[in-house]
Amino acid sequence: MNLDIYKECLHYQYKIKKKSAFFQEFPIFIRQKLLGKFEIPYIEFFITTECNLKCEHCSNLIPFIEKKEHIAFSEFKLDLDVLLSKIDRLYRLKLHGGEVFLHPELCEMVNYADSLKKIKSIRVATNGTVIPSEKVLKVLAASKAVVQISDYPAFSGKAEKIAELFRMxxxxxxxxxxxxxxxxxxxxxxxxxxxxxxxxTRCTSLYRGKIYVCSRAAMMEELGCHFYDGIDIASDKRTLRRDILRIYNGEHCKACFYCDGDTDFAEEIPAGKQLL
Ligand SMILES: C[S@@+](CC[C@H](N)C(=O)[O-])C[C@H]1O[C@@H](n2cnc3c(N)ncnc32)[C@H](O)[C@@H]1O
Ligand code: SF4
Ligand code: SF4
Incomplete structure (x- = not known):
């Protein structure tokens, strides 16, 4: 799947604002096609490899990561600043892991991402089993972040309790x-x-200063696979932009030789089955 950046940005733009098609498409067309602005649709920021669950078929391979760690807020801020200094707009930032509600600096991360003009929307992905603190709830409520709650049949009671808190x-x-x-x-x-x-392949992931085709590819590197697929956000602007386009075109995806991904090669299975 080669990513058509214009169409993908439009896809997120439609989710952000409900305007007429013309007022959605025209500004993006002008910015990207006429003014040559470099806008990217989506980045998953991997903020933690800590998780309270052990899903057998976790797409992010979390149960198999031995040294679990939270990314410090200082590193998060630095990496976002570096990336954003080299692109003109990011339509969606997703914070995920692991389990984000275990991260002690989640409030700082949400507040900071929310303050950045180049980031147009924020998602925070949770497995729906960790009750967030009151401080986290207040910060989320005051931001533009939308929390995405997974629903694993074995834990749906907890997920509903969290949804109730969110409504409150x-x-x-x-x-x-x-x-x-x-x-x-x-x-x-x-x-x-x-x-x-x-x-x-649409879920490009930022982990430890490098962008990967997806979070699973990032975690394969963490597990010591050494495909060297990740592109360095510290590269100069021109190189980074070229390399991001290469990821979208499938030129940094050795990991995809070692995975069946979300394709017909992979068997469908129930969500969230736990390892014993
Ligand atoms: C890897 S999780 C990380 C966020 C959080 N820990 C969670 O479980 O929601 C991100 C998303 O991928 C989904 N996911 C995990 N493993 C998957 C798999 N093998 N196939 C399809 N989706 C998967 C999860 O349900 C979740 O919606
Ligand atoms: S809760 Fe999410 S990150 Fe944790 S093991 Fe399950 S799918 Fe992976
Ligand atoms: S095939 Fe596997 S490694 Fe490649 S993008 Fe899909 S999930 Fe990621």
């Missing part, structure tokens, strides 16, 4: 239902690269 505090949220998971398989080489058929 005025936190914007979406609750996923009927999630279909895929068994993305072992990390071993396939005959073909799955990039072209995987929908997750």
């Amino acid at each position: 505090y005025g936190v914007k949220y979406v609750k996923l239902t009927g999630q279909k998971w895929r068994d993305m398989g072992e990390i071993k080489k396939r005959e073909t690269n799955r990039f072209k058929s995987c929908s997750i």
Whole structure:
């Protein structure tokens, strides 16, 4: 799947504001096609590898990461600043992990991302099993962030309790239902690269100063695979922009040889089954 940046940005723009098609499309067309602005649709910022669950088929391979860590707010801020200094707009930033509500500096992260003009929308992904503190609830409610609650059948009572708290505090949220998971398989080489058929290639992920085709690819690197797929956000602006386009075109995706992704090669499985 090659990413058409213009169409993908438009996709997020439509989710942000409900204006007529003309007023949505015209400004993006002018900025990107006529003024040559470099805008990117989506980045998942991997803020923690800590998680309270152990999902057997976690797409992010979290149960298999030995040294679990939170990314410090200072590192988060620095990486966002570096990335944003080299692009003109980011339509959606997603904070995820691991479990974001275990992160002790989540408030600082949400507040900071919310203050940045180049970031047009923010999602915070939770597994729906950790009750956020009152401080976190208030910060979320005051920001433009929308929380995305996963729904794992075994824990749906907890997810509903969290949704109730969100309603009480005025936190914007979406609750996923009927999630279909895929068994993305072992990390071993396939005959073909799955990039072209995987929908997750749209989920570029920023982890430890590098952008990967997806969060699973980032975690494969963390597990010591050394595909060296990640592109360095510290590169100069021209190089970084070129490399981001290369990711979208499938030129930094050796990881996709070692994964079945969200494709027909991967069997559909129930969401959130826990390891014993
Ligand atoms: C990896 S999780 C990280 C955020 C959070 N810990 C959670 O579970 O929601 C991000 C999203 O990927 C989904 N996911 C995880 N493993 C998956 C799989 N094998 N197939 C499809 N989706 C998966 C989760 O349900 C969640 O919506
Ligand atoms: S899917 Fe989410 S909740 Fe489950 S192990 Fe992975 S990061 Fe944790
Ligand atoms: S095939 Fe695997 S590594 Fe490649 S984008 Fe899809 S999920 Fe990520």
